[in-house]
Amino acid sequence: MFIERLELADFRNYSSATFDLTAGTTAIVGRNAQGKTNVAEAMAFLSTLESFRGNPPAALVRIGAEAAVIRAIVRQDDGRDTTIEVRVPAQGRVAVQVNKQRLQRSSDLLGSLRVTVFSPDDLDLVKGGPADRRRFCDDLLVNLAPRNGALRLELERVLKQRNTLLRQCSGRLTDEVAFSLDVWDERFAEVGDRVGETRATLIARLQPEAERAYGELAGVPTAVGLRYEPEWRRTGLADALRVSRADDVRRGSSTVGPHRDDIDLSLGSLPARTHASQGEMRSLALSMRLAAHRLVAEANDAVPLLVLDDVLSELDPDRCRALLAHLPAGQVVITTAAPLPDEAHPDRVIRIENGRVVE
Numbered sequence: 537m538f539i540e541r542l543e544l545a546d547f548r549n550y551s552s553a554t555f556d557l558t559a560g561t562t563a564i565v566g567r568n569a570q571g572k573t574n575v576a577e578a579m580a581f582l583s584t585l586e587s588f589r590g591n592p593p594a595a596l597v598r599i600g601a602e603a604a605v606i607r608a609i610v611r612q613d614d615g616r617d618t619t620i621e622v623r624v625p626a627q628g629r630v631a632v633q634v635n636k637q638r639l640q641r642s643s644d645l646l647g648s649l650r651v652t653v654f655s656p657d658d659l660d661l662v663k664g665g666p667a668d669r670r671r672f673c674d675d676l677l678v679n680l681a682p683r684n685g686a687l688r689l690e691l692e693r694v695l696k697q698r699n700t701l702l703r704q705c706s707g708r709l710t711d712e713v714a715f716s717l718d719v720w721d722e723r724f725a726e727v728g729d730r731v732g733e734t735r736a737t738l739i740a741r742l743q744p745e746a747e748r749a750y751g752e753l754a755g756v757p758t759a760v761g762l763r764y765e766p767e768w769r770r771t772g773l774a775d776a777l778r779v780s781r782a783d784d785v786r787r788g789s790s791t792v793g794p795h796r797d798d799i800d801l802s803l804g805s806l807p808a809r810t811h812a813s814q815g816e817m818r819s820l821a822l823s824m825r826l827a828a829h830r831l832v833a834e835a836n837d838a839v840p841l842l843v844l845d846d847v848l849s850e851l852d853p854d855r856c857r858a859l860l861a862h863l864p865a866g867q868v869v870i871t872t873a874a875p876l877p878d879e880a881h882p883d884r885v886i887r888i889e890n891g892r893v894v895e
Contacts, residue, residue, distance in 0.1 A: 537612050537613055537839070538559045538611055538866065539579065539611075539841060539867065540608075540610070540611050541555065541556055541608065542575070542578065542607075542608050544574075545604065547596055548571060548596060548598060549574060550571060550598070551598060553888075553891065554893070555893065556884075557867070559866075559867055559883075560867065560868070561863070561880070561884075562867075562869050562884045562886060563869075564870070564886045564888060565871075565876065565885060565886070565887050566887060566888040568873050570888050570890055570891070573589075573871060576588075576653060576655070576845040576869065576871055579608075582606055582622060583649045583651040584675075585645065588653045594624070594625075594627065601626070602625065603624060604624040607619065608620050608649065612838075613838050618648055619634070619636070620648055620649060621636075632644075643682060650836065652832070652841070652842050653845060655847075656845070656846055656850055659814075659817055660821075662818075662821050666796070669801075670797060677734055679828075679832045680738070680831060687731060691731050691794060698724055699789050699790055701713070702788045702789055702790065703788045705788075708785070724777065725773040725777060728773040729769075731794040732773070732794055735764055739762050739764040739799060745827035745831060747759065749827050749830075750803075753851075753858050755854065755855075758804070760803060760820065761800065761802035763802070764799050766794075833864070833866070841868075842863070842867070842869070843869045844868065844871070846871055848870065848874060849873065857879050861879065
């Protein structure tokens, strides 16, 4: 699948703009702060209804406008065109239409368009805290199988109920509190064990792909470690919750479970977060995104759109050339403020200036 045309209205710094894209590689070129990342954000929002920059939907609306509109014509692999339109109001709920039919649930959008984005902020996948890696893992699970979205929501629901009970008991484990905790612990253990199993299976699949991608970027084989081995999975979450109950009651929150897990990353035999250079961290984060991109393509028999937002300026020349030489098949959109390397060979170049297409 690929985006044939992208239309923006009152989105970020765009009052109105149309981008005709190619099925191959499109380069979006412009100086800093002209709106390149905004285009990448719009494409990704059509896929997930979330900003990869972590902003609320209302922040996407151009200042002074009532709503932003993102519209795309997507060519599916069977040759059909799908029109996706998202209306983002300054206040209220986001509205989505596919082929002019209003969607009642955002989950119904899954599969209409898949987008992989790599941006400079992805350095947090390596350098940031556990929440960044958990989010990466769980987002990928949903892209691989929409049913994982329901499992994710159920974990959040059960955890919220359990934490509410722990806060309300004010540090006192009465018989009534213990009875209620037994009920929620049973449900939490059931859902949590399933989440742990799906994460472990995913990381086992992702690790060799990330190692391969890193080797392509570095130009030499490099041992890349992705390890997901939370302590509670050794005995099961039910046992871990029994051990932690007194501490949970005292703290008023759940201290063990999938919501506190981490994915350990290493290069060679050393922890990447503490021993890798900035360039190695960035290459590892990019390798994880490329590996995820490959898994989604294999699982769905359709290659997602790959968006590389201001990546070329973040890599050294050798790794930049290696990335361009190993771009996956399918549609690729590259945004850059720097001159395009000779190795880029884009099929189309779109230049933008202050929220306008000036090609």
